[in-house]
Ligand SMILES: Nc1ncnc2c1ncn2[C@@H]1O[C@H](COP(=O)(O)OP(=O)(O)OP(=O)(O)O)[C@@H](O)[C@H]1O
């Protein structure tokens with residue numbers, strides 16, 4: 001196939017070369033023919049001139065005069081024969097030059113190739129009285145050819161060039177074909193490699209998904225075991241030993257809470273936590289946490305806080321940030337095995353373009369940073385690499401969930417920040433959280449102190465609870481009634497709207513966001529066309545829906561994430577009703 | 580060199596007898612032949628019609644002129660021969676060969692034809708008076724003198740080709 005396609009240009013080139021040579025030959029012979037016919041014409045014209053000038057001499061048989069008349073033509077070195085024949089073709093007079101003989105009779109038309117012939121009749125009184133015959137040299141063929149040398153050389157050169165080009169073209173094609181082959185091979189190798197890499201990535205992904213589901217199953221199982229076991233005890237001791245039943249129920253509640261916090265951390269890592277960001281002064285937050293930390297970390301750990309003056313504020317969900325700091329401190333404690341020094345430092349940081357370019361997902365700009373460092377054993381490189389993975393832990397089963405750093409990572413990323421681990425084995429570990437600087441107006445951090453008493457409902461405060469799942473609705477209704485509210489309930493949007501219409505004394509709409517017929521947002525909008533001032537409190541376990549955009553709750557919307565405790569519900573209810 | 584010289588002399592040598600015969604036969608025949616040819620080299624005012632060649636005076640040409648002109652034409656014009664004792668401008672001659680007679684001498688004939696459109700031809704053998712063309716034997720050949728001035732005065736034009744063969748030419752005024 002390749003062989004054949006290579007021969008095509010070579011063949012074409014040869015053909016072209018032959019054609020060019022042929023063209024050269026044709027041009028040369030044509031030019032030569034033109035030259036010869038021109039020469040013959042010139043000889044004829046000379047003969048005619050001669051004929052005119054010897055007319056009278058011939059007519060009056062004055063051969064002397066005739067010879068005189070033709071004598072000047074002898075001067076031309078090209079002249080071979082000048083002769084005058086009478087009307088019957090007999091020689092009258094003439095010259096034979098350069099060894100040429102005069103023929104006694106008028107010669108025929110045959111002429112040697114090196115000469116051209118001119119013939120003209122001598123006419124007098126309308127009668128032919130004789131003939132002028134003349135032979136002149138023309139350039140010999142070799143001389144003539146040398147005049148066409150330039151054309152010949154050009155033709156030969158053109159033919160040569162075409163031949164060379166043809167050969168070169170063939171060589172080029174061959175090289176090209178080879179190149180194409182290698183290229184195709186390379187592309188195939190690259191595709192194979194990419195496939196292999198994809199497979200590897202898939203395997204790794206499967207591995208972490210396996211780890212993830214395994215971890216979740218394991219932890220949930222543990223928690224469910226506690227809940228089920230405790231409830232079982234409570235059921236059996238309900239009548240005989242109410243005190244024991246109560247502690248069992250408390251255990252069950254604790255287990256369920258832990259399960260709830262597990263899902264919360266999972267959501268945090270998945271960056272699906274509904275965040276309620278607000279302006280935060282990290283210094284203030286760290287200070288507020290010091291008492292909690294001291295209690296959580298134990299006496300073996302000395303805590304040092306280094307707070308920067310003039311620290312920039314940031315904008316984040318305070319609960320999640322607290323959680324993150326706590327997670328990092330607990331990690332440090334665990335690493336130092338209860339004995340060591342923990343430092344919490346705050347500082348302003350400017351991440352420049354260079355830094356941003358070197359770290360994926362980091363925007364250059366101003367950040368306020370919180371650094372938690374310990375003088376523990378540090379982390380080897382492979383652990384640092386995987387530390388943020390959910391369920392990655394080096395701790396024994398039941399001790400660590402591997403979700404601590406995952407929560408930190410998820411939260412920081414969701415808040416537009418950046419987190420880095422700096423650690424060396426034997427030296428200790430520092431984890432830096434960068435949160436974007438906040439330029440907006442200061443706001444009073446409200447969630448400072450919580451009153452000990454649960455805020456309760458006031459008489460006549462009627463709440464409409466809308467929830468499609470019976471059990472969840474039941475729980476909400478129970479909790480609200482316990483807090484002293486009057487409660488109406490509806491399993492869906494239509495029933496709810498009917499109640500809003502008939503009961504103008506409803507003080508608040510408490511609705512789930514995700515429901516089968518119409519969602520909570522649409523329900524609220526319709527209810528507000530009937531009762532524009534009606535406050536609405538949403539709840540959901542998801543974040544990707546009508547109320548929560550990109551994980552951030554709309555500012556004009558009240559929201560309590562599922563699952564919630566009675567205490568959380570109590571505070572939220574009051575906040576909304578008193579707003 | 581001498582050999583090549585000999586080679587091109589050879590044809591001349593072969594021709595020589597023919598020429599000798601032509602000359603030797605009779606000057607009269609040559610003159611008659613010339614008379615038959617002059618018409619091709621002369622132009623007459625008016626032109627047209629046959630060329631009438633008159634032999635005036637003594638009959639020196641005999642039937643040579645008749646033979647020379649028999650069946651000949653010059654540029655489509657026929658040749659007619661007339662023999663006259665004397666001539667004048669109304670004789671209808673185109674060419675007049677004047678040999679003279681007791682009745683009219685050569686000079687008288689020439690005077691009679693003065694400024695008439697007639698080519699007058701004389702012969703040194705018969706007179707010293709000269710017409711427009713005057714035959715003379717030179718080196719055993721018949722040659723002629725031309726009086727172009729007289730021809731011009733009679734309104735005739737003589738071709739330069741003919742003038743080139745003349746022994747002498749009396750040029751027309753202004754030439
Ligand atoms: N300060 C630290 N010093 C040394 N190693 C650490 C430190 N912080 C985390 N690590 C390592 O990173 C791993 C992952 O930490 P992460 O907080 O995600 O999970 P965990 O602490 O093991 O479990 P959990 O936080 O759920 O109790 C830890 O198991 C530990 O090996």
Ligand SMILES: [Mg+2]
Nearest residue numbers: 327331404405
């Ligand atoms: Mg941890």
